[in-house]
Amino acid sequence: MTRLEEEMVSFIALIGGFVALRLLGVVGVDVLDGWQPALRGALALMFVVTGIPHFLPSWRRDFAAMIPAAFPQPALLVTITGVLELAGAAGLLLPPLAPFAAIGLALLLIAMFPANVSAARRGLTLAGKPVLPLPARTAMQLLFVAAAVAAAT
Template identity: 40%
Template sequence: MRTPHSPLARLKQPLLYLMGPIYVGAGLLHFVYPHAYAQIIPPFLPQPLALVYLSGVAEVALGVGVLLPRTRRIAAWGLVALLLAIFPANIYMATSDVVIQGGPDWLGDPSDVVRWGRLPFQVVFVLWAWWYTRPLPDDAE
């Protein structure tokens, strides 16, 4: 007999198919607008362009990996680690006056509300990824 699932638990599978493509799409944007993303890498980090490409590869790979039952848990842990690793870029974007050039208009000069609003959303994204470090009921162990 199956135990009843909470409404949130019933959303776990459908939200997975939203999360994976979001990371794949975000990762691909690192290759479309690499110089724009490099501008929000904090100055104390070396090789900003290389870090943009590396994080783009990681987002694409982990976004695909989280969709596959066999790699889901490790990819979810990878997303947690990636989100923590890119947090300094979000802090730098919030605390600096950088105007991002060479990217799409929506990326250029976000308001202070958007710059600071991104920070608490990182917690939401970390928790969302962490949720998939636990197996889905239909996952093979």
């Protein structure tokens, strides 16, 4: 699997999850009857998919290497971001917390973007494959942030 294919897993989780959840809403699952609940569920799925690798040894090392040198304790930052992604995913599924979780996740995506820029500029790898080129990563990051903001409104 190429890096683009691996990165597409997040995209597929978001888009495919949204379509599947929205269809469930249309056929009678009341809690999913609307674009926003379906989007929140899809974002939750995406953040579970992206959050779990923060705790897998080979991914942790690569994620830590992505963090710019100006930030202290990269391994701790990888743990914190993984916990925040998973907690945010859970928050998206709780209607009273969902808007706050969505905004928090949008801010987290923005805060983590410098690591993606750093990794692309330094030609790093994730799981032995080159990171996604910066233009493609930027486009995906913008989509993810826009989805999180839309889920908050």
